[in-house]
Amino acid sequence: MLETLVLQPTPFCNIACTYCYLPSRDDRRTMSPQTLDASFTRVFESGWAAPHLTVIWHAGEPLVLPVAWYENAFAIVERLRPPELRVRHSIQTNGMLLTEAWCAFLRRHDVGIGVSLDGPRALHDAHRVARNGAGTFDRTMAGIRLLQAHEVPFHVITVLSRDSLDDPEGLVAFYLREGIDQVCFNVEESEGDHVSGLFGAPDLRQRFTRFLDRFWRCARESGRFRYIREIDGMLPRILRPEEATLRNEQVVPFGMLTIGCTGDVATFSPELLGLRNATYGDFVIGNVHTHSLAEMQEGAVLQAMARDIGAGVALCHEECAYFSVCGGGAPVNKLTENGRFASTRTRFCELTQMVPTDLILDAVERMERADLPAAAGVG
Ligand code: SF4
Structure with missing residues (x-):
């Protein structure tokens, strides 16, 4: 069953992050209305789409296309959508092109938003740079403030570098200061033409374990984080009933x-x-x-x-x-x-599966030793 449809409205990206692996980020082509129509026709006619289909607009920077382009795209989806099927749209963006009009659109269509933000200015600007090499922190934060002002819920995705891995407390303090309470982490990977020095480091698993452990503890102590993907995304998979099957x-x-x-x-x-x-x-x-x-x-x-x-x-x-x-x-x-x-x-599965699972099982074990109810406060 098809649960997630990822659409690439354009390969073009307005910036040039040093760790970007996308080979076509200079390609300015955009998806035509005919291709949009054919895409959703193919998906819906197959009968394979799940009753709740997630559509992710990703790759390149989706917001380089105007609001009107998405109004038209969403109208095409609505026209073709079988009535019994629900579609939730979601956009992954660098946040730099957000405007009042975008915020109104996102609210109107209840679009899920992920903003790429690597932490405070020095960490973010070390890798997330414009084509002229200048940092993009100010424009990304301006976008985040617009989302906050318009009460558009969002999460951030932070790519961890050597420096941020060693400073989980600093990242917690930054997110709290900026009112960010939903976070996801990626460790800079080797993908496509991009080779990550960090990903090959022999002690990366230990360092990421230390990072996530400290981040989770500090976040819990603050009581102000609603979602840490690496923990909250894994918890239901670990604590699910035995008969519930896992779908990858x-x-x-x-x-x-x-x-x-x-x-x-x-x-x-x-x-x-x-x-x-x-x-x-x-x-x-x-x-x-x-x-x-x-x-x-x-x-x-x-x-x-x-x-x-x-x-x-x-x-x-x-x-x-x-x-x-x-x-x-x-x-x-x-x-x-x-x-x-x-x-x-793989190194990726060590970081995304093994480390979070080990940390959660350790926490459950500590709670059991302390004779606390398992459901209370794992997160
Ligand atoms: S965590 Fe285990 S099951 Fe998952 S990809 Fe890695 S080796 Fe395979």
Whole structure:
């Protein structure tokens, strides 16, 4: 079942972060109304969309397109949407182009917003720079203040660098000062052409464990954080009833679908669209203008990826103690880190699955030792 649809309205991005892996960030093409129409027609006619479908507008900077473009896009979705199916839109942005008009639009359509913000000015401006090399902190914060003034709920995604990893207290203090209470962390990765020095560091797992442990404790003490993805996203997976199955949409064909601005389609990890590989080419399984999803399912590239990703999941099932909360990881990271889908452990899964699980289980154990009710205050 298709739960998440990622759409790339344009590959173009207005800035040039030093860790960006997107190969087409100078490409100014935009998705046409015909491609939008064909995309949602293909998805809805397939009958594979979940009753609550999340549509994420991502890749490049989505807000380089005007509000009117999204008004039209959302109207197309509404026109084609089967009545029993709910769609929730969500946008990942650098926040620099937010305006009053954007805030009104976001509120009107109840759009979920993620803003990329790497922390205080020095941390943020070290990597998140404009094309002339100048830092983007002031404009991103201006966007965040607009969201706050218009009471548009949002979370931030912070890419952790060497410096921020060593200062969780500083990050907590910064978010509290700025009224930010929903946070997600990514550690700077190697992806596409970008090679991260930090990701290969031998002590990264220990450092990230220290970081997340301290951040979580300080955030709890403050009592003012509503959501830390690494903890609050993992808790329901760890504490779920035994009979509840875990679904990893990245390892299921058509669990996630990514559609580029010309209508090219990829599935599994969204980051695959835009990469190239000797075995799977450009990972494109079809185009919405020429193929139905059912036809894409029969294609050779999809079949090869499904076979190899499935083999990787089977290996994970056999070998990994974290399988019950992870479900076999992120195929793109297996491919970029291990060179093949049919593999198991990655640095990415250590950081996103193993470290949070260990910290939560430690906290549960401490509570049990203290004889506190398990439901009280894990977060
Ligand atoms: S944590 Fe890593 S090795 Fe374990 S199941 Fe997930 S992807 Fe596989």
